[in-house]
Amino acid sequence: MRFDGIVIGGGPAGMFAAITAAQRGQRVLLLEKNDRLGKKLLITGKGRCNVTNDCSAQDVLQNIPRNGRFLYSAMTAFPPEKTKAFFEERGCALKTERGNRVFPVTDKSQSVLDCLTAELRRRKVTVQSARVRHILSEDGHVTGVETQTGSIGARWVILATGGVSYPATGSTGDGYKMARELEHTVIPPEGSLVPLEAAGSDCPDMQGLSLRNVGVKLVSAKGKLLYQDFGELLFTHFGVSGPTVLSASCHLKGEDCRLVLDLKPALDAQKLEARILRDLEQYRNRTMENALVDLLPRSMIPVVLRRLELEPGLQANSLTKQKRRAMVELLKAFPIAITGKRPVSEAIITSGGVKVSEVEPKTMESKKVAGLYFAGEILDCDAYTGGFNLQIAWATAFAAGSAAAEKTGIDKPAVL
Numbered sequence: 001m002r003f004d005g006i007v008i009g010g011g012p013a014g015m016f017a018a019i020t021a022a023q024r025g026q027r028v029l030l031l032e033k034n035d036r037l038g039k040k041l042l043i044t045g046k047g048r049c050n051v052t053n054d055c056s057a058q059d060v061l062q063n064i065p066r067n068g069r070f071l072y073s074a075m076t077a078f079p080p081e082k083t084k085a086f087f088e089e090r091g092c093a094l095k096t097e098r099g100n101r102v103f104p105v106t107d108k109s110q111s112v113l114d115c116l117t118a119e120l121r122r123r124k125v126t127v128q129s130a131r132v133r134h135i136l137s138e139d140g141h142v143t144g145v146e147t148q149t150g151s152i153g154a155r156w157v158i159l160a161t162g163g164v165s166y167p168a169t170g171s172t173g174d175g176y177k178m179a180r181e182l183e184h185t186v187i188p189p190e191g192s193l194v195p196l197e198a199a200g201s202d203c204p205d206m207q208g209l210s211l212r213n214v215g216v217k218l219v220s221a222k223g224k225l226l227y228q229d230f231g232e233l234l235f236t237h238f239g240v241s242g243p244t245v246l247s248a249s250c251h252l253k254g255e256d257c258r259l260v261l262d263l264k265p266a267l268d269a270q271k272l273e274a275r276i277l278r279d280l281e282q283y284r285n286r287t288m289e290n291a292l293v294d295l296l297p298r299s300m301i302p303v304v305l306r307r308l309e310l311e312p313g314l315q316a317n318s319l320t321k322q323k324r325r326a327m328v329e330l331l332k333a334f335p336i337a338i339t340g341k342r343p344v345s346e347a348i349i350t351s352g353g354v355k356v357s358e359v360e361p362k363t364m365e366s367k368k369v370a371g372l373y374f375a376g377e378i379l380d381c382d383a384y385t386g387g388f389n390l391q392i393a394w395a396t397a398f399a400a401g402s403a404a405a406e407k408t409g410i411d412k413p414a415v416l
Helices: 012-023 041-047 057-062 069-077 080-089 109-122 174-181 243-251 269-282 298-307 321-332 388-407
Strands: 005-008 028-032 094-097 101-104 126-129 132-138 141-147 150-153 156-159 186-192 196-198 210-220 225-235 239-241 257-262 334-341 349-354 372-374
Touching: 005 012, 005 141, 012 028, 012 109, 012 156, 012 388, 041 109, 057 069, 057 388, 069 388, 080 094, 080 101, 080 388, 101 109, 132 174, 141 156, 156 174, 156 388, 174 186, 174 349, 186 243, 196 243, 210 243, 225 243, 239 243, 239 334, 269 321, 298 321, 321 334, 372 388
Parallel strands: 005 028, 005 156, 028 126, 156 372
Antiparallel strands: 094 101, 132 141, 141 150, 186 349, 196 239, 196 334, 210 225, 210 257, 225 239, 257 334
16 A cells, blocks of 8 residues: 555645645645646635634634534634644745735735645655545445546545535535545535625616625524624625625525615714715705715715615705605615525535534544545535635644544654
8 A cells, every 4th residue: 555545635625634644654645636736725815815814713613604613623723823833834924914814925825835835745745636536445444546547545535625616626516426425414515705696776786886894784584683794895796795795695595685784884873864964065056966975985876866766866955854864774774685696606615515413523534434534615614704714624634634644553753
């Protein structure tokens, strides 16, 4: 047997799992179906790679709406501070930006990928381009894998093939098929951290408008608050996008919902009405569409007036008290009817995957097949934006790589 173990998938989780196992003296084969490693990693963070979030393990868990409790052991063992130390000790300098988001100083994802590939070489991990068709097992234990060119034996296998978002990068759901073949339950995948589609013409009419400081609530049809955030939002031809919307999408589960925007979060209703009165007085001889230019972005004014059933040509000094109060209410609670998510192919990550109750949380080992481990997005765990999803990849990969190395029973000291 040439290799102790095999890692399937050359994304962040796969590379890190291979490095972790090799650090512990394992002979590791990393199989990636693409012609190069890290294709999806290169496009994360708009090409800058949000490596992690500079916070505690507990803070990370609070930003994981699905199965965060399952990740407690892995995240505690490998928190963000260890992620930062790994890269910085290997020459990939990092910086922390707004929201504690951590990026390479170069602002290039390639710097992160270069660091990982250099470590793979240093640890003498064998990297091959091959598509795995099946994971082989016998008597409830992994024995290797079958590729398009033949079978390869191994004592353990780590499955880190990702989800189904950004399929052009290789995330085509291969790992789900292999997991099902070994009798694992796969929660149907759907897009998470994905833009949302909205009803009506209001969003298309404001297409391209970006709001920097806006309060965002996701509310169910029954009025239940599903998610609340503050930050950036972008209107598009199909609906809404931006960081606050992407995180809100994690809570959209096939039910009718609406986004409710606070367009003036710095002002309470009384102060906002006073502000509107000042503008109307200052521009009393102007039409309403020209009297609101200091209060609202140009492209939003026609939408607001339409919702208030006001003519754009109405004189500002003709606005009634009733309509002024209605404007205050609208700006503090601007509703957008959500009709659904954009396709999973446009999602940043995948929600769904291998059912976590079938996986040991401390080791990421399958409860059904000994010697089989999972790491990264293939698991049914996903988080908000801010570097939390990559932190899940590092932590689960570390758990899987460490446990797989110990599982072999070979007395090989860690090489750190």
